[in-house]
Amino acid sequence: MRLAPDQDALDFAGSVRELLADLADAAALRVAWDDADGRIPGVWKRLAEAGVLGLSVPEEYGGSGADLTTLLAVLVEVGRSALPEPLVETIVGAMLLAEAGGVIAEDWLPRVVAGEAVIAVGLGPGALVSAAPWADLLVVADHAGVLCAMPRDEATVTTSESVDRGVRLAAVDVPSRGGSAFDGVHLDRAFDAGVVAVAAQLTGLAEAMLDMAVRHAKQREQFGVVIGSFQAIKHQLADAYVANAFAAPVVARASWSVARDAPTRSRDASHAKHAATVAARRAARTALQVHAGIGYTFEHDLHMWMKRTWTLSSLWGTAAWHKERVAKEVLG
Amino acid sequence: MRLAPDQDALDFAGSVRELLADLADAAALRVAWDDADGRIPGVWKRLAEAGVLGLSVPEEYGGSGADLTTLLAVLVEVGRSALPEPLVETIVGAMLLAEAGGVIAEDWLPRVVAGEAVIAVGLGPGALVSAAPWADLLVVADHAGVLCAMPRDEATVTTSESVDRGVRLAAVDVPSRGGSAFDGVHLDRAFDAGVVAVAAQLTGLAEAMLDMAVRHAKQREQFGVVIGSFQAIKHQLADAYVANAFAAPVVARASWSVARDAPTRSRDASHAKHAATVAARRAARTALQVHAGIGYTFEHDLHMWMKRTWTLSSLWGTAAWHKERVAKEVLG
């Protein structure tokens, strides 16, 4: 038994971490935030070259055919770097295409693997489609509620500005008879995969914010000592650490449940998103309080991580939505 | 304007505090707890002599005709001493009798004022009647749901043992055609009066527990210093203090709303019980954590205050019940 990614997956995630530290550090992130496009030039292609984009695509389409448990550690790293790239959306979209098969899969999946196509998906309780303005292909419901895929320029995409400049959220309006309808795909499973992927990012975000806060607490002096020596600082950091440490295995288990399509899949996915959201929001609040004034500035990096936390909290179902989903399973 | 009892009422409560410190200190309480009866001998009579029992009884029945705002400070003192006497029940019962008037009021109210009669009442959401085993007169609903008054020995009173040995909780079964039916009394108002009275006791309990904890924190040494010098201790005591400090004016306002039968009476009463319950339970948890091992013993006095807090939390509607009552008013 193992409740952690395999060593190979961890090693792979380690290499992605290095790649991101190199290409997508806080400075690069800041540039992307100021840019109209909002993405970090070149990273997507490099993620493709590193094999990240093809990781969960079946081998017949040029991918590695791995499952969500293998992607998990990569997603934590993506969260840790607050990366503004449409990874989750593309992974989930690719999962649906692979399941649908046929021409559409043959057309698009090799392009996903090569880093030449971005997919955005509209699943779950929300109306906004994350990454739609960046997408080449949209997988969304039409007016009749039928899921279909179409190139982005065949739909009407209306972007809503977010305080998190590293995402693009949009309403998507689909023409009545546009796109290719999907048959026989497991929407719920794809949704749960996205939910767990976002939860993994949230645990990474929380780790990064706590790291920043701990570093600050070790350096910042007040009353003649570093503030990290005060119990008031220690204890709030300890509590935030514990919350995230206990969310992580819940997220890991959910990745397994999704990969195996376990009977508890939806419950486990929702538990993961709830726990990870609560822990990450707590980490954000704690990190801000520990940083105090400096953390409240746009100049300090923390706010980009906080705002990413807020966005991922509100997408793919809020904490309350997921808690109620667990409650329905557990309590009826 | 004044959001505090009048000076007269405060002075009166001060004298009650002295009386209780004298007759009903922790040692007396402990004796009562070990006693089969569970009351402190002589205190009821002394409360009558001091005018506490007649305080809210109309003058025509030998009382002082004061309202709940005047009783408020006394009830806080009663809470502070964790007094095991049926004060709230008798006050509310007397309020109903006075409103009903007639023979029953003429019979019983002078005896209440003289400390010769205890009343227990069955109002609100619960099925248990507090103080019923101690009561001379019961004011409860019969099988048809009609409120009626009858001497205790005409009903079947089945006591349930409580971890709080300073209360007596019982199920009361009323014979079909027993007692005198009440007409034209405002049950809801009487219930709200009881709710606010209990809330006032809870703020007093919280104050007493925080006082104990602060005293302990100033004396107990660990790691070579008194534990009250640790931020971990300071901050939890500060938070518990703040919660109770903000409950107190809510309780005071509710006493006014009940006294004036304000349109917001029920909402204010429920807000008071909710806020006071949450604050007192927090004070109990904090006091126990600060005392640590010694607070966990039966020998230390703290547990009697904690258990009184638990009982008063669960009677006259729980915090959740009252919160929902506020929600229904505020949110619909």
Added chain:
Amino acid sequence: MDLTEPAELAAFRGEAREWLRSHVPHSPLPSLDTAAGFAAHREWERRMYEARWGVVTWPEPYGGRGAGLLEWLVFEEEYWAAGAPVRVSQNGIFLLAPTIFEYGTQAQKDRFLTPMARADEVWAQGWSEPGAGSDLASLRSKAERVDGGWRLSGQKTWSTRAAYADWMFGLFRSDPASERHRGLTYILLPLAADGVTVRPIRQLDGEPGFAEVFFDEVFVPDEHVLGGVGEGWKVAMSTTTSERGLTLRSPGRFMAAADRLLDLHAATQASDPDAAAAARGDVVQAWMDADAYRLYVLGTALKALGGESIGAESSANKLFWSQLDVALHETALALLGERATLDADPVAAPWLDGYEFSLAGPIYAGTNEVQRNVVAERVLGLPR
């Protein structure tokens, strides 16, 4: 006990409500953190002042109404309930003015109060320094004695409003040999003075809500010292007590926010009943807490009017409102669901702004960690 609003107070409330109803701008002013918005807010303050609603607590000769604490609370309730703009003059009229009334010379009162109240001169605060935040007494910006005045050097930070303000009040170390709370002097200076550099700092929301201010041999004449030389800490404490206490965060503001939260909940009940149901407990808790805050402040005000000192209660106050404000806005964001971060959405944006603003609450005017120490030590008597 008596909670009936006296007739005069009710009349005052009616008058304020009437004026606000007919004068509060129908659509929100542009953001205070832009030049245009700053000007629009100055203009609003001027209209308030001219109608004698700008500084109701000040004496009549200075444009006020000599309003007492209760009237002030009532005015604030009406002000925020009317959806009126945030007060660009806040630092001056609520924080500095009480200090000028207490310690200022007649000449200083004549010079500063009216332009302050008319928002012709907007004030920024100069407390914190890069090395002196929670530990304010460790500040190092200095004032050197020169002929006829003082020469300032050093740096202040987190100076609210300084990006567009005209004047600053703050503490400077006038005795180079002094330490901690001693040897400080309270000084007023124009931000346009030679040697002053204001570097706006963008806040969480990306706007320059505060600034760093650098002093390079800035001359300030003696008449701009408030209170005695070396008495700065004592003088400043009267301001920071106001800041933390009654006059910084009036209950009216939270009551108005709680009422808006009820509206948001009602709207969500129609659009997303599950979200509304899940947030029900938090919504009513926020409303109850705003109500409790109103009552606590009212009780404190009535005690103060009765001659009791309020002291460390303002720390309890600050802990409560800052936590209430964060929780209230967290609840709103939960109700907004996926729209929570849309900062151009007309429904979501004010809540998001409010949330970002609320996050500063547990930090500024003494972090909540410091306030808990104050409550523990000064109210509960625990050892330092």
Added chain:
Amino acid sequence: MDLTEPAELAAFRGEAREWLRSHVPHSPLPSLDTAAGFAAHREWERRMYEARWGVVTWPEPYGGRGAGLLEWLVFEEEYWAAGAPVRVSQNGIFLLAPTIFEYGTQAQKDRFLTPMARADEVWAQGWSEPGAGSDLASLRSKAERVDGGWRLSGQKTWSTRAAYADWMFGLFRSDPASERHRGLTYILLPLAADGVTVRPIRQLDGEPGFAEVFFDEVFVPDEHVLGGVGEGWKVAMSTTTSERGLTLRSPGRFMAAADRLLDLHAATQASDPDAAAAARGDVVQAWMDADAYRLYVLGTALKALGGESIGAESSANKLFWSQLDVALHETALALLGERATLDADPVAAPWLDGYEFSLAGPIYAGTNEVQRNVVAERVLGLPR
């Protein structure tokens, strides 16, 4: 990643479940804190031991099954799910035995382990003293060198089970000149020895769950020293690490409690739907937290089996389970409403007992304040 239960583990689970189903007493045993209850619990341990379910992690020669960590977790899940009695031998088999296996001589193993496992000898712990609680290193009970052994004097307190136990293990200061963690020795002694006085202390629930133990020149022979003289702190730490970590509060206990909470919620849904609705969020939170605790412990166990050291993670562990346990029981009391304090009510009483017991969680085995320091300092690397 692989969360499939291996076939051998599933078989072990099945065997345990089967035995428990047919042997767990149908009605609860009398309270452990009465003489009769203590005897009944000893008897239950004896039956467990005889069926080789008493000490599953011990090597077979000592009556165990050589079970690994995963089997132990599975056994605990089954044990608590079956509603089996609390373990009167817990101090011995979970806290002392690992230390004996690590530091004991062969003679000590032979002398102590079997009677411990059969509950013929029940062990109490001797850590805390009146002046040494959170600050355990300040303990002062002393062991003086005498011919052939040691003479103990002083006092221990909060000694769980000591009211009815047979033996005690604990730390004594054997070097009178030593301070803090140095100069301590780990000693085993019979509570029936001359000079030992046990004064039971009634806990919150009124029962003598722990005791003070006084030592008046108590002689203990050399062979009852565990580990080296003066090495007591190091030897003891292996026990307290177990206590705080995996082997004190197994997830199975909380999972069983969470499952009972679901039942209580379902029952309340019928009798008091408003109360059930109000507690819905807290009930599912308790269930999720129990599930998270199970997963965290499983993850830690798997890491430990993979050769990683677990160290300070046990502090995070203790913070989580102790808070979960209190919250879970608070929720149950909220569901019980006015019955919450009825300690003779068959539905309410176990929850009330459980609540009282849960309140000790944040205190014993190192207060949560101490644990937060440990997490902050040893995991996050903040300065002491």
